Amino acid sequence: MKLHPDSVSATTISSYGPGWIGIGGERVAASVVVGSQGQRFAWNCLDFNQLGPDHFAQLAAMGTELVIFGSGLRLRFPQAAWLQPLIERRIGIETMDTQAACRTYNILVAEGRSVAAALLIDRGEG
DSSP states (O other): OOOOOOOOOSOOEEEEETTEEEETTEEEOSOEEEETTSOEEEOOOSSGGGOOHHHHHHHHTTOOSEEEEEOSSSOOOOOGGGGHHHHHTTOEEEEEOHHHHHHHHHHHHHTTOOEEEEEOOOGGGO
């Protein structure tokens, strides 16, 4: 029997630190959404206090089975009303700090799951 290493063709997160994440060798210092189907776009919010329902409606439109919300250096939960578009489409959401969200996203992508990571990079984080 010949064994082959698993290969992941989806976008993964290669590194992270306070105030930034690494995607494909590029250092990203602004909030971003990354999807297992190759999606990647700026998530226009400078900090947690700028988040609103439109940000989560944008995630629901991606049509993934699960959204991982990275809330910055510390765990902060979005308002329940903001999640309505995700609930209506039966899309799960998990909230964790951004570093944990990066790790969780990579694990789910490696499993072949349809997932998006919405990663908040607070301006004051570094």
